[in-house]
Every structure is written in C-alpha cells, then in structure tokens.
Amino acid sequence: MTTLAKAHPNIALIKYWGKQHTAGNIPATPSLSITLDTLTSTTRLNTAAQDSFTLNGSLVDDPKIAACLAILREQYEIPPLVVVSDNNFPTAAGLASSASGFAALITAINHHCSLEMSQAQQSAFAREASGSAARSIFGGYVGLSQPDWVAKPLLDAELWPLRVVIAITDERPKSVSSTVGMQRSQESSPFYPTWVADSEADYLQAETAVAQQDFAALAQLAQASCLKMHAVMQSSQPPLIYWNPATLACLERIREMQDTGLEVFFTIAAGPQVKAVCTAEFEAEVTQALANVAGVRRTLTVGLGTGATIDDT
Numbered sequence: 001m002t003t004l005a006k007a008h009p010n011i012a013l014i015k016y017w018g019k020q021h022t023a024g025n026i027p028a029t030p031s032l033s034i035t036l037d038t039l040t041s042t043t044r045l046n047t048a049a050q051d052s053f054t055l056n057g058s059l060v061d062d063p064k065i066a067a068c069l070a071i072l073r074e075q076y077e078i079p080p081l082v083v084v085s086d087n088n089f090p091t092a093a094g095l096a097s098s099a100s101g102f103a104a105l106i107t108a109i110n111h112h113c114s115l116e117m118s119q120a121q122q123s124a125f126a127r128e129a130s131g132s133a134a135r136s137i138f139g140g141y142v143g144l145s146q147p148d149w150v151a152k153p154l155l156d157a158e159l160w161p162l163r164v165v166i167a168i169t170d171e172r173p174k175s176v177s178s179t180v181g182m183q184r185s186q187e188s189s190p191f192y193p194t195w196v197a198d199s200e201a202d203y204l205q206a207e208t209a210v211a212q213q214d215f216a217a218l219a220q221l222a223q224a225s226c227l228k229m230h231a232v233m234q235s236s237q238p239p240l241i242y243w244n245p246a247t248l249a250c251l252e253r254i255r256e257m258q259d260t261g262l263e264v265f266f267t268i269a270a271g272p273q274v275k276a277v278c279t280a281e282f283e284a285e286v287t288q289a290l291a292n293v294a295g296v297r298r299t300l301t302v303g304l305g306t307g308a309t310i311d312d313t
C-alpha cells in the first residue's frame with residue numbers, strides 16, 4: 001500500500017533565525033508565516049526491507065531525514081520505509097523545500113503507520129527536523145512561538161487571500177544552509193542578542209496585524225524583520241551575504257511601487273530570491289514589474305494554500 005502526502009512551502013514574514021541551547025531544535029525567535037499554494041512537495045511512502053530516500057529522482061543520503069525517522073522511532077513502531085519525494089519548484093534555493101518536504105514526510109508517516117498524531121504533534125516532529133517545517137503542517141497564516149513551539153493556525157487563507165510574487169534571481173542551491181548560518185550568526189554577530197531580544201515584540205505585533213488584516217502594519221513589520229535578520233547574517237563572521245545585485249534591484253523596484261501607493265512588501269529568506277507579498281488588486285502589476293528587473297530569471301505568482309494533506313485518490 002502506497003501512502004501519498006502533499007505539503008506546500010511557507011514564507012516567514014517574521015523570521016526564525018537562531019536556536020535555543022536545548023534539545024528539540026527549539027527556535028530562539030518566534031516566527032509567523034504564510035503557507036503557499038501551487039508549489040508542492042509530494043511524498044510517497046511504502047513499507048520495504050530497508051529505508052531509502054529518493055528526492056527529485058536521485059537517491060539521497062540525507063542525515064536530516066535519517067535523524068527525523070530516528071526521532072519518530074524512539075516513540076513509535078515504524079517499519080523500514082521507501083520514501084520518494086518530489087518538489088515542483090527549485091530545491092534549496094530559499095524557497096523552503098525542506099519545510100514542505102518534512103511536513104509531507106511526517107504527514108505521510110503518520111497516516112501510513114496509523115500513528116494518530118494530532119496536527120500539533122506532527123508540527124513538533126516537523127520542527128525537530130527543520131524549524132520552518134513545523135509551520136507547513138498548517139495552511140494560511142501560521143505562528144510558531146513559545147511556550148510549546150508547535151505551530152498554530154492564525155487566520156485562514158480565504159479570509160485574507162494575499163498573493164505572493166517570487167522573483168527568482170538564481171536557481172542554484174544556497175551556499176550556506178540555514179542550520180549552519182544560524183549557528184554562525186549566534187556565535188559571531190554582534191547584533192544577534194538584540195535580534196533575539198526584540199523578536200517577541202515583533203511577533204506579537206505581527207499577530208495583531210494578521211488578526212486585523214492590517215496590510216500596512218504587516219508590511220512594515222515583515223520588511224523590518226527581514227532586514228534585521230539579514231543585518232545579523234551580514235554581520236556574522238565570515239559574513240553571510242545571500243543577496244545578489246538582482247535581489248537589491250527588486251527591493252528598489254518594490255520601494256518605487258510602494259511610493260506610488262501599491263500595496264506590496266518584500267521578504268527574503270536565506271537565499272537570493274525576493275518574495276513580494278501584495279493584494280490581489282496589484283498582482284499583475286507587481287509580477288510584470290519584477291519580471292522586468294535586470295537579473296530576474298523568472299517569476300512565480302502564487303496564492304496562499306492549505307496545510308499538509310493525505311491524498312487518498
């Protein structure tokens with residue numbers, strides 16, 4: 001019997017960057033994200049004689065996937081599994097493929113092995129595998145914060161259907177992974193303590209902005225969180241500079257659009273792609289503007305989607 005699960009990547013508007021010095025991959029900062037539609041990780045599971053993982057058609061030996069299974073097996077009876085996972089979007093290029101991948105994997109295992117975990121429990125296991133994956137268990141607007149550090153849904157996608165234009169400026173995998181980058185920032189950025197100290201207030205204000213569907217407030221908070229995180233990254237030793245000239249050119253173009261009254265704001269993860277979040281009214285204009293920025297290879301325009309699901313068909 002094959003089990004098939006799907007999950008979508010999410011984009012953090014309030015960023016997670018840094019970990020607490022405890023077990024369980026607990027973030028040092030709360031985060032708030034939107035789960036996307038259209039971009040999908042599809043994971044198929046079968047019981048087999050031994051574990052194997054195929055990602056986008058290639059057999060992989062990924063310690064994070066092996067660790068995820070080992071943690072689950074500490075608590076549950078799970079047979080050897082053949083895992084085949086495919087993303088319909090570039091892997092490891094700042095588009096959170098690990099988030100959707102682990103959310104789909106945990107969801108598939110939960111169903112395949114009849115573990116009967118709640119979504120909160122699945123989110124906790126997804127977080128242990130990759131912090132951002134905790135959020136892809138849920139759709140729409142999602143928070144990940146203390147005290148329990150499992151994700152929780154904040155607002156349904158349909159209630160505030162913002163759009164996201166992704167400007168892809170480089171399709172190659174990023175040079176330094178988030179896990180390694182965070183540790184470097186924690187050990188070396190002089191701004192890291194301030195980043196962590198301010199994060200709770202930033203998160204709570206963003207929660208309010210989402211609850212009130214206050215675009216201007218969310219725009220200001222999201223851009224500030226993104227730039228603070230990149231200031232921490234760039235002030236790490238050796239520096240983590242994920243941007244390229246096209247990344248900066250996109251920010252400039254978005255600022256020009258904001259100056260003419262368009263409802264749009266930017267965010268950037270640990271990679272060079274720029275995500276422009278806008279209201280549906282301005283989607284076409286923002287897409288065209290970013291497609292015309294020098295160095296932008298292509299754009300993807302997506303909406304907000306659902307949490308991880310089992311595909312029974």
Ligand code: DP6
Pocket residue numbers: 011012014015016017025031098129130131132133178179180269270
């Ligand atoms: C910049 O979730 O990939 O995208 O927990 O070490 O796997 P690990 O890190 P990961 O980091 C995401 C970093 C970010 C911000 C965010 O998604 O909140």
